[in-house]
Amino acid sequence: MAKDNKKLVKDITSMDVDFAQWYTDVVKKADLIDYSGVKGCMIIRPYGYAIWENIQSILDKRFKETGHENIYMPMFIPESLLNKEKEHVAGFAPEVAWVTHGGSEPLAERMCVRPTSETLFCDHYKDIIHSYRDLPKLYNQWCSVVRWEKTTRPFLRSREFLWQEGHTMHATREDAEAETLQMLETYADFYEKDLAIPVVRGRKTDKEKFAGAEATYTVEALMHDGKALQGGTSHYFGDGFAKAFDIKFTDKDNKIQYCHQTSWGVSTRMIGAIIMTHGDDNGLVLPPAVAPIQVVVIPVQQHKEGVIEAAEDVYNKLREFVRAKIDVTDNSPGWKFSEYEMKGVPLRLELGPRDIQNGTCVLVRRDTREKIFAKLDELETVIPQILADISRSLYESALENKKARTFTAETMEELIEVANTKSGYVKAMWCGDLECELAIKEKADLSSRCMPFGEEPIGDKCVCCGKPATKLVYWGKAY
Amino acid sequence: MAKDNKKLVKDITSMDVDFAQWYTDVVKKADLIDYSGVKGCMIIRPYGYAIWENIQSILDKRFKETGHENIYMPMFIPESLLNKEKEHVAGFAPEVAWVTHGGSEPLAERMCVRPTSETLFCDHYKDIIHSYRDLPKLYNQWCSVVRWEKTTRPFLRSREFLWQEGHTMHATREDAEAETLQMLETYADFYEKDLAIPVVRGRKTDKEKFAGAEATYTVEALMHDGKALQGGTSHYFGDGFAKAFDIKFTDKDNKIQYCHQTSWGVSTRMIGAIIMTHGDDNGLVLPPAVAPIQVVVIPVQQHKEGVIEAAEDVYNKLREFVRAKIDVTDNSPGWKFSEYEMKGVPLRLELGPRDIQNGTCVLVRRDTREKIFAKLDELETVIPQILADISRSLYESALENKKARTFTAETMEELIEVANTKSGYVKAMWCGDLECELAIKEKADLSSRCMPFGEEPIGDKCVCCGKPATKLVYWGKAY
Numbered sequence: 001m002a003k004d005n006k007k008l009v010k011d012i013t014s015m016d017v018d019f020a021q022w023y024t025d026v027v028k029k030a031d032l033i034d035y036s037g038v039k040g041c042m043i044i045r046p047y048g049y050a051i052w053e054n055i056q057s058i059l060d061k062r063f064k065e066t067g068h069e070n071i072y073m074p075m076f077i078p079e080s081l082l083n084k085e086k087e088h089v090a091g092f093a094p095e096v097a098w099v100t101h102g103g104s105e106p107l108a109e110r111m112c113v114r115p116t117s118e119t120l121f122c123d124h125y126k127d128i129i130h131s132y133r134d135l136p137k138l139y140n141q142w143c144s145v146v147r148w149e150k151t152t153r154p155f156l157r158s159r160e161f162l163w164q165e166g167h168t169m170h171a172t173r174e175d176a177e178a179e180t181l182q183m184l185e186t187y188a189d190f191y192e193k194d195l196a197i198p199v200v201r202g203r204k205t206d207k208e209k210f211a212g213a214e215a216t217y218t219v220e221a222l223m224h225d226g227k228a229l230q231g232g233t234s235h236y237f238g239d240g241f242a243k244a245f246d247i248k249f250t251d252k253d254n255k256i257q258y259c260h261q262t263s264w265g266v267s268t269r270m271i272g273a274i275i276m277t278h279g280d281d282n283g284l285v286l287p288p289a290v291a292p293i294q295v296v297v298i299p300v301q302q303h304k305e306g307v308i309e310a311a312e313d314v315y316n317k318l319r320e321f322v323r324a325k326i327d328v329t330d331n332s333p334g335w336k337f338s339e340y341e342m343k344g345v346p347l348r349l350e351l352g353p354r355d356i357q358n359g360t361c362v363l364v365r366r367d368t369r370e371k372i373f374a375k376l377d378e379l380e381t382v383i384p385q386i387l388a389d390i391s392r393s394l395y396e397s398a399l400e401n402k403k404a405r406t407f408t409a410e411t412m413e414e415l416i417e418v419a420n421t422k423s424g425y426v427k428a429m430w431c432g433d434l435e436c437e438l439a440i441k442e443k444a445d446l447s448s449r450c451m452p453f454g455e456e457p458i459g460d461k462c463v464c465c466g467k468p469a470t471k472l473v474y475w476g477k478a479y
Numbered sequence: 480m481a482k483d484n485k486k487l488v489k490d491i492t493s494m495d496v497d498f499a500q501w502y503t504d505v506v507k508k509a510d511l512i513d514y515s516g517v518k519g520c521m522i523i524r525p526y527g528y529a530i531w532e533n534i535q536s537i538l539d540k541r542f543k544e545t546g547h548e549n550i551y552m553p554m555f556i557p558e559s560l561l562n563k564e565k566e567h568v569a570g571f572a573p574e575v576a577w578v579t580h581g582g583s584e585p586l587a588e589r590m591c592v593r594p595t596s597e598t599l600f601c602d603h604y605k606d607i608i609h610s611y612r613d614l615p616k617l618y619n620q621w622c623s624v625v626r627w628e629k630t631t632r633p634f635l636r637s638r639e640f641l642w643q644e645g646h647t648m649h650a651t652r653e654d655a656e657a658e659t660l661q662m663l664e665t666y667a668d669f670y671e672k673d674l675a676i677p678v679v680r681g682r683k684t685d686k687e688k689f690a691g692a693e694a695t696y697t698v699e700a701l702m703h704d705g706k707a708l709q710g711g712t713s714h715y716f717g718d719g720f721a722k723a724f725d726i727k728f729t730d731k732d733n734k735i736q737y738c739h740q741t742s743w744g745v746s747t748r749m750i751g752a753i754i755m756t757h758g759d760d761n762g763l764v765l766p767p768a769v770a771p772i773q774v775v776v777i778p779v780q781q782h783k784e785g786v787i788e789a790a791e792d793v794y795n796k797l798r799e800f801v802r803a804k805i806d807v808t809d810n811s812p813g814w815k816f817s818e819y820e821m822k823g824v825p826l827r828l829e830l831g832p833r834d835i836q837n838g839t840c841v842l843v844r845r846d847t848r849e850k851i852f853a854k855l856d857e858l859e860t861v862i863p864q865i866l867a868d869i870s871r872s873l874y875e876s877a878l879e880n881k882k883a884r885t886f887t888a889e890t891m892e893e894l895i896e897v898a899n900t901k902s903g904y905v906k907a908m909w910c911g912d913l914e915c916e917l918a919i920k921e922k923a924d925l926s927s928r929c930m931p932f933g934e935e936p937i938g939d940k941c942v943c944c945g946k947p948a949t950k951l952v953y954w955g956k957a958y
Contacts, residue, residue, distance in 0.1 A: 037560055037602050038590065041553035046618070049549050070528050074520035074639055075554075075592075075623060076576075081516055094582045097555075099592065101577040102627035102638075111517065113554075113578065113592070123516050139525070144554060144622075148581035159581075160553055 012342075014281050019225040026275055027154045030284040030343050040152040040159035044268070047343065050292035051271055052162060056142060058194055058289065059164065059266070062186055068138040068166060073120045075143070076111040081119045085244045088118060091211020095148045097159075113146040118212065118237075118263055121167035122245035129169060129259060132251050136179070137169040155272035156229075156479050163267035169259040171251065173238070176260035180236040183264040184217045187232035194289035195270065196394035197221050197277045198402050199231055200425075200474055202450030207437055210263075214238040220449045220474065222402045223276035226423025228449045228476035231273055234264035272479070277398050278367075284344030285366055287394055288387040295383060296340045297326040300333050300352035310356045314349065314376060321380055322387070341366060346390050347383065367394055408458055412443065415463050415475070419444035425476045427455075429469040431462035439464050446475040491821075493760050498704040505754055506633045509763040509822050519631040519638035523747070526822065529771035530750055531641060535621060537673055537768065538643065538745070541665055547617040547645060552599045554622070555590040560598045564723045567597060570690020574627045576638075592625040597691065597716075597742055600646035601724035608738060611650050611730050615658070619645040634751035635708075635958050642746035648738040650730065652717070655739035659715040662743040663696045666711035673768035674749065675873035676700050676756045677881050678710055679904075679953055681929030686916055689742075693717040699928045699953065701881045702755035705902025707928045707955035710752055713743035751958070756877050757846075763823030764845055766873055767866040774862060775819045776805040779812050779831035789835045793828065793855060800859055801866070820845060825869050826862065846873055889938050891922065894954070898923035904955045906934075908948040910941035918943050925954040 012025035027033050032048030044052065060070070076099060083089050096112035114120065125137060142164045152158045166183060170176040184201060191197045199219040209216035213235040221231045239258035242248070247259045278285040288294050295318055299311040308328050318324035325345075327336050333350070340348060350362040355376075363372040363383070367390050374382045405424025409415035418426050426446060430436060440446055440463070451471050462469040491504035506512050511527030523531065539549070555578060562568050575591035593599065604616060621643045631637045645662060649655040663680060670676045678698040688695035692714040700710045718737035721727070726738045757764040767773050774797055778790040787807050797803035804824075806815050812829070819827060829841040834855075842851040842862070846869050853861045884903025888894035897905050905925060909915060919925055919942070930950050941948040 034603060034606065036553050036599070038553040038555050038557060038599075041555065043553070043603055044551040046548035046550050049551055052551075053549065069525035070532065071525050072523040072528055072531075072623075072641060074515050074517040074522070075625070076517050076520065076639070078517060096582065097578045098580040099576045100579045103573045103575065120515070120517075124513060124522055127513065144551075146554070160555070162551060 012281070012283065015224065015279070016281075022279075022281075023272075023276060024154070026279055026283055026342075032271065032275075032284075033154045038159075040149060042154050042158050044162070047292060048271065051274070051286070051290050052268055054290040054292065055270060056164075059186075059190060060142070062190070063140050063164075063166065066138075066182065066186070068140045068168075071139050071141055072143070073114075073117050073124070073141055075114050077114055077117075077119055078109050078111050080109060081123060082112060084119060084122075085212050085241050088212035088241075092116065092147075097146050097148050114143075115145055115147045116263075116265070117141065117143075117145075117165055118167065118241060119245075121263075122241050122247060122261075125169050125259070126245050126247045129247055129249050131249055132171050135169060135171045135249060135259065136175060138166075138179075139168065140164055140166040153272075153479075155268050155275070161268050163265050165265045166263060168262045169242075169247065170261070171249065171257070171259070173260050176238075176262050177236055180215070180217060180234045180262045180264070183262070184219065184232075184234040187234070187264075187266055188219045191219055191221065191231055191270075191273075192395065193391075194287065195274055195277075196287040196391050196398060197231070197273055198395065198399045200450060200452050202452040202474065204233075204450055205437060205448045205473070207434055208448055210235045212237065212240060214240065218450050220476075221273050221277065222398075222405060222425060222476075223273070223479065224279070224401060225276070226405045226477075228425065228474075228478045229269070229273050229276070230449075230478065231270065232264070232266035235262060237261040237263070276479075278394050279344070282338070283342035285394070286344035286346060288346045288391050291344065291346050292323060293325045293340070293343070293345045294322040294387060295324045295347045295349055296336075296345045297324065297349045297351065298333055298336050298340075299326075299328060300350050300355075302328060304353050306356065307351070307353055311351050314351060314361065314379070318349075318379065318383070322383060337364075346387060365390060367397075409463055410459055410461075412464055415440065415446070416444045419446050423477070425449065425474045427458060427472060427474055428463035429457060429459045429461060430471045430473045431465055431467045431469040432471055433462075433465065436462055436464035440475060444475070445477065447478055449474040449476045449478065491760070491762065494703065494758070495760075501758075501760070502751075502755060503633070505758055505762055505821075511750065511754075511763075512633045517638075519628060521633050521637050523641070526771060527750065530753070530765070530769050531747055533769040533771065534749060535643075538665075538669060539621070541669070542619050542643075542645065545617075545661065545665070547619045547647075550618050550620055551622070552593075552596050552603070552620055554593050556593055556596075556598055557588050557590050559588060560602060561591060563598060563601075564691050564720050567691035567720075571595065571626075576625050576627055593622075594624055594626045595742075595744070596620065596622075596624075596644055597646065597720060598724075600742075601720050601726060601740075604648050604738070605724050605726045608648060608726055608728050610728055614648060614650045614728060614738070615654060616648040617645075617658075618647065619643055632751075632958075634747050634754070640747050642744050644744045645742060647741045648721075648726065649740070650728065650736070650738070652739050655717075655741050656715055659694070659696060659713045659741045659743070662741070663698065663711075663713040666713070666743070666745055667698045670698055670700065670710055670752075671874065672870075673766065674753055674756075675766040675870050675877060676710070676752055677874065677878045679929060679931050681931040681953065683712075683929055684909075684916060684927045684952070686913055687927055689714045691716065691719060693719065697929050699955075700752050700756065701877075701884060701904060701955075702752070702958065703758070703880060704755070705884045705956075707904065707953075707957045708748070708752050708755070709928075709957065710749065711743070711745035714741060716740040716742070755958075757873050758823070761817070762821035764873070765823035765825060767825045767870050770823065770825050771802060772804045772819070772822070772824045773801040773866060774803045774826045774828055775815075775824045776803060776828045776830065777812055777815050777819075778805075778807060779829050779834075781807060783832050785835065786830070786832055790830050793830060793840065793858070796858065797828075797862070801862060816843075825866060844869060846876075887937055888942055889940075891943055894919065894925070894942055895923045898925050902956070904928065904953045906937060906951060906953055907942035908936060908938045908940060909950045909952045910944055910946045910948040911950055912941075912944065915941055915943035919954060923954070924956065926957055928953040928955045928957065
C-alpha cells in the first residue's frame, strides 16, 4: 500500500500545462479506470463503476416514472438486419466488430456486436405492435455497445462503452416528437440538477445527425478547456425505419398506419464530462448526487484513546442520511486528505480529540476548500445543506466558465480569429447549406454543435456566405 | 388488444401432457420473452426483465453487504489471453463466438466474446495486487456472456445470457475456500428464502467441475418434472490461474506468494427455475420477493359509479408497501383474472360495489386460489402476512415434490430401474472413479449432480463397481 500511496498523491499533471494529460492522470489516479489487454477497451474500476451505478439509479427512476420499461435485446445483429435501413447501415457498418465464427464453425451469416439497437428493436416491434391500443411502446435498455474507433480515450471514446438506449414507438408524429423532446429535457435536467453541468439544448444540423434519423436533438456541455462535449442525444425517426421494417398498426378508424419512432441515449461519457467540467489540479471533483462517497470521516490523532471510537460513532450516524466512508488506516491525515481530494469526495469531516471534547468537528469542502466548524449533533441538518450548496456552486462555476467562453462572430474573419485565439463556443448565423458548414470546418476547424432552442438570432446573414440566414448555430471544437 | 387477449388466456399446453411445451407456452404467454431474429438468443421482455431486476437488486445488496464491489470488464477476450490457462481454454474454446474484423479490417488477433471472465480479471489482478494489504480483492460484475450452444431454450440455455460473475483473490487457501462456501450459501439462501426453491448444496465431481477449477460447488434444484437444474456454482481455483497469470503478492513476512482465487455466478437461468418449480396449468406462479407485481387490483362492476375511484384509492394505498398494479381496462374481470394468473401475480384484490359499501375486499391467492375476505383498513397488515405465507407454502410444496422425487439405489439394477421408471434424484454411493461415473451415464442416463454437504452415507459400496465407497452422490437427469 505504502508504495501505491506515494504514487497517488498529487502526482498529476497540471491542467493548465497539458489538459489531455491531466485528464488521463485523473482517471487513473482517482482509480476510475485501468487500461485492459483489449486495445481500446477500458476496465471500469469499482470507484468509477459506483459513479455509473448512481447515474443509472437516478435516470432509471426517471425513465420509469415517465412510463418506460426496461428490456434486454440480443447483443448481436445479423448483417441482413443491419442492412435493412440504408442510411443507418451506411453510418454504422464502417465501425462495427464482426463475429464470423461460433466455436470452430463459420457462421452462415456474420453478425456484428450492436453499435446501437434500432434494428433489433424494430424487428421486435414489428411482431408485437398491431393496434393503436399497443401504442405507445416505451422501451429502454441498459447495456454495452461496441464501435470500432481508431483513436480512443477513457470514457470519451472507447471501443466498448456502457449506455442506455431508449427506443419508442408512437401512433403519431406529434406523440413521437413530444417523446423526443421530453427525453432530451430529462437529460438536460439531469445534467444541470444532478451533475451540476449547464448544457445547451438544441438540434443537430443534418450533417451531424444520427444515421437514419429525421432529426437529432442534443445536450452539449462545455468542458473546462473550452472544448464541447455532446452529452446525450434524442432522435426522431419519423416512419423511416417503420417502413423498412414494416411496423404497422390499425388506427382508431381501422386504417393501417406506420409507427413513428424515437431513440435516445446517454453513456459512460457522462463521467468524462464530470471530470472535465469540475475537476482541478488536485484531482476529481464529484457532484454530490452521483458521488460514491459524499462524506469521508478522517480521525485526527487517531492513536489517542477514544478517537477512532468517536469517529466511528459519527460515521454510523452519517450513514443514515449520506453515502459515507471512514478511513482508519495507518496513513497520515495529510495523506488521507490528498487521497480523498484526488477522488473528488465532496466533503471531508475531520475529528480530533479536542473536537470530541467540544462535540464539534471540522468540515472541509472539496470544491472551495472552505472549512466549516459544525456541532456533531447538527450534522443531519448541516451536511445536506452543504452538499446542496456544493452542487449549486459547482453549477455556477461551470456556468461562468461557459459564459466566459461563449463568443460571437458575424464574419468569417471574426470566426477564424476567435477559433484561433480563443477556446469555447462561437455563436454565428448560418444559411443552412452543407457547403458553408464544411467551409467553416475547413477554415476555422469548428464543427456545428447545435442550433440552440429559444435563443434569438444575432444577425440575418450567414457568417460564411453572407446570404440570408435564420439559423443560429453554436460552433466549437468537440471531444 | 382484443386480438391479443384471446390468444393469451388459458391457451397453454397442460404440464402433464407435455412439460417442455408447457414451459415454452408459459414463457411466451406470460410475456417473459420473445424469440429474436438472432438464432439462439432471446429477447427478455419487460415483464421478464422486471423479474431479473428484482433478483439483481436483492443479490447485489447481499454482495455489497459482504464487502464485494462491482466493476466492468471488456466484453472481448483476445485469443492469447484465453489461451493462458490450459484447462480453461480447453473447456471454453469450442463454444465461443469469435470476432475477426473491426469495420472492414481484419483484426491482428481475433477475440472471443466473453463466455466467462476469469482471464480478464486475472489480467487486471496481476496489475493491481502487490502486497498482502491489497488482499482480499472482492469484485463482481453484472453483464451478459455468450456461449455458442447447439440447442437452446429460453432462460435455460441460450447463446447469450445475463448473469453476475464474482471473481475474488485471497492471500491464503483458507480465505479463498471460505469465500467459495460463503457465496454458495448466499445463493442457497436466496433460492430458499426469496425464490422459495429448496436446493441441495454440494460439490461437483471432477468430471462436472468448471474448466480450470480445483473444486466446484453447486446448488441443485429439482424441477416439477423431476429433472435437476444446476442453480448456481461457486469455484475454488487454488493458485492455478495465479501461476498462469503471475498474480503475486508480498506477504507479511516479506515473502512472495501466489494468490488464491474464487469465482461464482448465477444467471437468468434462475427465471427458468422459478417457472419450472412453481408454475402450473394456469401459467406462471411467482414467489412474492421477485414478482414485478405482488398484488393486482381488479375492480368488479367497474362501470358503476365510484368503483374505479375506490379501486384507485386502494391501489394508491397498496403502492406504499407492495409492488401493485391496477387494471381498469375494458376487459372483463374474468379475462383479467386469467391474465394475471398467467403472469403469476401472487395476490389478486377484487373490489366491487358491495365491498366498497362494507369497507372490505376479496383477496385471491395465486398459488392455492384460496379466497380471503379482508377489511380495507387492515390491508397493510394482512397483505404482507399473506405474501409471506405464499412464499412459505410455495417452498413447502417444492420441498414435498423434492422429497417425493428423491430415491435411493444400492445396486446398479436398482439405479437403472429407478432411472427408467421414476423421475427425480437418485442417491447412491460412488467410489470416486471416473469409469463408474461414465458407466452410470451410459447405462442409466444419469449424470452426477453433486456430492451433498452434511448427509450420511447410505452404504459403503460403489453402486456401480461394488468397491468401497465413501462418497454419496445425487444422480439425475439435468436441464
